[in-house]
Amino acid sequence: MVEDISLRLGEQVMPNAPKVLLSNGNYCVPQHYLTYHHTLQSVEALIVDIEYDPRYIVFAAQEGEGIYIQVGVIGHDNYHKKSSKKISQEKLLFGRKWRVEPELPTSEIIQSVFLAIKKSREHEVRELFKLSLQHSTTTPFNTHIDLPLMAEFYEQQSTLVRSAEQSPSKDAINNILDKISYDHSDLTLVDFQQRNNGLWLVDVKVEQTAKSTLPEMRDKTVYLMIEEISLNALSRALMQEFVKLSDLHVDQHFSYQGFHRFDPNIDIQDIADLSQQTRKQELALQFANEFSKTNQKVDLMRIPTVQSGLLFQKHEQVIKQFQLPTL
Template sequence: MVKEVALRLGEKVMPKAPKVLLSNGNYCIPQHYLTYEHTLASVEALICDIEYDPRYVVFAAQEANGLYIQVGVIGHDNYHKKSSPKKNEEKLLFGRKWRVEPELPTSEVIQSVFLAIKKSREHEVRELFKLTLNNSTTTPFNTHIDLPLMAEFYNKDELVGEQHLATNTEQEVNNTLTKINYDNSTLILSDVQQRPNGLWLVDIEVHQSERSTLPEMTDATLYLMVEDLSLNTLTRALIQEFVRLSDLHVDKHFNYRGFHRFDPSIDIADIADLSQQTRKHELAAHFASEFSKTNQKVDLMRIPPVQAGALAQKHKQVIEQYLQPSE
């Protein structure tokens, strides 16, 4: 006798959906045979089963426009004034809201939390990258820079570029590294070599201080491959590596009910095998019709309402280039 398969809050089995026998002898109902109507209670229940870093506090809330999740980060204000007497005080800082549609599969709700944490962490990473030029320290990769202003006034030909004063490659790289402070750490050149194809391999050690906070940078050595050794190229390669390492930290430590779904140590062949087990069987005719109708209904719910205007006209011109009207 097949045991009843437990469902989570917000889940419902499609009528006549089959139970699937897995290779481990257990039965399951895959997510593509479920329908969803998530509520604030069901989203909160999922968040309770998610663990990452306790400094990243995930909230769920509901407003007139629907459900959303929001990440609060416990940390220092990256833009405090040095003269402030409370500069070492930690705060709970909030990121953007991430909408959660009620019909999202449970797995996608969990992945929305995963992505929200990743982007909250990237936001912090970009603000922790400080560059000192002309006796002024800035955070050029932060997400608060006025993009409309740049689009209107940026003129590359009118700007003063970096001055090349280095006499050798090591000095050129060191000149750049001395201008950079990342998470209160210093960057030390370990090795630099040029490959026969013209690309440069640059090894950089990260030396943390007592004020450093990012665990992935502990005893870290960065291995960069760049086209040239200019300040612009090196700093962009560095921020890409810092974001990659931040994402990898979330991949390794984010878990749902103790399972680290995105950890690179999870064998991709095992993931593919489990996916295949839930999809390779034939659907009975009486369920195939229900399955098709339900999927079509969900697809229709995802179509956004379109109001007449400039944006609608822009989309119309693009879509007509690719989609031919049905006869």
């Protein structure tokens, strides 16, 4: 006799859904045979089982009938005015709200939390990249720069004296790195060379100080591949690598019920094998019809309510271009 399958809050089994026998001897009802009716209580229950870094606090809340998750980060205000010698006090800084639809599968809610943490951390990481330019310190990769203003006023040929491509030398690269700091760390050149295809390989050592906070940068050397030796190319390559390392840190340390789903050390073949086990199933005709109707119902719920206007006219052109059914 097959034991009853335990469900989480907000989950229901579709009528006549099959139970799948896994290779470990346990039965399960795969998530694609479930329906979902999540509430604030069920979302909170999921977050309780999520761990990452205690400085990243995940909240769940409700506005009207809508549920959302939001990440609070314990840290210093990166734009605190340092007019005095006092160190800015740590506080809880809040990121954007991430909407959670009630019909969203449980796994996707967990992944939404994962993504919210990633993007909250990237937000902080981008503000930790500092560039000394024209006798001032800026954070050119921060996400608070006025984008509409840039789109309206930015000119490719401006009066700003730009740092052009540098002659490829150790001194030239070190002069560029002297203008850059990241998380209160110093950047020093280890080695550089040009490949036969013209690309430059640049190895940069990140030397942390007492004020540095990011654990993934401890004793770290980053390996860059750039098209030219210039401030712009080096800065963008460094920022790309710093974001990559931040994402990897979340991949390795984010867990649900102690399981690190996104850790690269989990063999991709094992993930593929489990997925295959849950989908190799011949469905009885009665359930196949129910399964199809349920999926269609969920798909219809995801169609946005469209109002007439400029945005609708823009979308209408795309719909006509691809000969899609009208909304």
